[in-house]
Amino acid sequence: MSGRPSPEGVTLDAVDRRIIAATQGGLPLVPEPFHQLAETLGLTAEEVMERLQRMQAAGAVRRIAAIPHHYALGFKANGMTVWDVPDDRVDVLGPQVGALDFVSHAYRRPRHPPRWPYNLFAMVHGRSRDEVEAQVAVIADLLGDANRGHQVLYSTRVLKKTGLRLRA
Amino acid sequence: MDPIDRELVNRLQDGIEIGPRPFAESAKALGIPEEEVVRRIQRMVDDGYLSRFGPLYNADRMGGAVTLAAMAVPPERMDEVVEQVNAHVEVSHNYARDHDVLNMWFVISAEAPNRVDEVMDAIREETGLEVYNMPKEREYYIGLRLAL
Numbered sequence: 001m002s003g004r005p006s007p008e009g010v011t012l013d014a015v016d017r018r019i020i021a022a023t024q025g026g027l028p029l030v031p032e033p034f035h036q037l038a039e040t041l042g043l044t045a046e047e048v049m050e051r052l053q054r055m056q057a058a059g060a061v062r063r064i065a066a067i068p069h070h071y072a073l074g075f076k077a078n079g080m081t082v083w084d085v086p087d088d089r090v091d092v093l094g095p096q097v098g099a100l101d102f103v104s105h106a107y108r109r110p111r112h113p114p115r116w117p118y119n120l121f122a123m124v125h126g127r128s129r130d131e132v133e134a135q136v137a138v139i140a141d142l143l144g145d146a147n148r149g150h151q152v153l154y155s156t157r158v159l160k161k162t163g164l165r166l167r168a
Numbered sequence: 169m170d171p172i173d174r175e176l177v178n179r180l181q182d183g184i185e186i187g188p189r190p191f192a193e194s195a196k197a198l199g200i201p202e203e204e205v206v207r208r209i210q211r212m213v214d215d216g217y218l219s220r221f222g223p224l225y226n227a228d229r230m231g232g233a234v235t236l237a238a239m240a241v242p243p244e245r246m247d248e249v250v251e252q253v254n255a256h257v258e259v260s261h262n263y264a265r266d267h268d269v270l271n272m273w274f275v276i277s278a279e280a281p282n283r284v285d286e287v288m289d290a291i292r293e294e295t296g297l298e299v300y301n302m303p304k305e306r307e308y309y310i311g312l313r314l315a316l
Contacts, residue, residue, distance in 0.1 A: 010230065012230055023223050024223075025220060027221055027222040029209050029213070031191055032189060033206075034186065035188070049186050049187065049188075052186050053186050060225060061224065062224040062310065063182070063183030065221070066209065066218050067221065067224060068217070069216055069217060069218060072215075072217050073177075091306060094308035095309065097309075098308035099309065106310075107305075107307055108306040108308070109236065110302060110303070110305060112302075115270070116238075116300060116302075151267070153265040153267045153270075153273075154266050155263040155265050156263075156265060156266050157264040158261075158262075158263060159262035159263060159272070159274075160260070160262035160274070161261050161262075
């Protein structure tokens with residue numbers, strides 16, 4: 001098994017949906033969480049693990065992990081950094097930016113000229129705005145002359161934050 | 169948080185293997201029982217250091233669609249537009265950001281791909297404002313590595 005996500009993702013059946021609904025808020029925190037989950041759902045632990053493994057192989061589950069709350073952990077400055085990088089270079093430079101350890105997400109997105117010329121998005125996290133500014137300087141260095149302009153957008157207010165919702 | 173908590177978070181951000189006893193490896197590495205590993209994780213969730221411990225789902229690999237959208241909201245209409253946008257259940261996250269033009273950024277997720285476009289159209293109609301669609305064209309990296 002290669003474990004590479006298939007491009008089309010995965011088709012979920014009713015049992016997959018029940019597993020997702022039961023785990024969106026987290027796994028049971030016991031030494032054998034998949035067994036406890038299975039018991040709650042009336043399934044066998046083997047089936048629960050097999051289905052989660054299949055969803056992970058298809059990319060529907062990225063990983064099963066501790067999801068840090070950055071703000072509470074002291075990373076109080078989060079900046080959405082956006083960059084105008086030539087189209088013929090962005091796919092080479094984007095992964096290099098993503099590999100920096102302070103970058104949590106890196107994506108290519110469409111420009112909307114003239115209001116929005118930026119096509120490379122990288123979320124960065126620091127303990128202060130000064131730290132974020134230093135991180136931005138590292139990205140600018142890495143991009144060199146491929147950086148035709150950039151901005152940092154700090155979040156000022158969380159207006160809504162909910163989990164994934166699935167059709168019942 | 170003590171040094172063992174920090175080490176646990178550093179280890180567990182990368183994810184556990186799906187198996188009968190997924191915390192056994194961390195327990196062994198840290199020299200503590202598995203019961204203590206899960207107790208510490210539970211405490212960090214309760215204290216708000218972790219938003220949760222569990223699967224990180226990727227909606228756009230589940231047959232659905234996700235997009236990032238941005239709007240230029242006149243400051244005096246902010247509260248009203250927040251209410252109009254947030255009223256859509258498909259809007260999962262919404263942030264105010266300091267930018268001279270695009271000051272509201274939100275994520276729309278739906279299981280039916282055409283639903284994302286319908287929600288954007290509805291928001292345009294309800295607010296009379298343009299909604300800039302910025303779907304991800306390429307994902308270069310996702311995963312937070314906070315070094316604690």
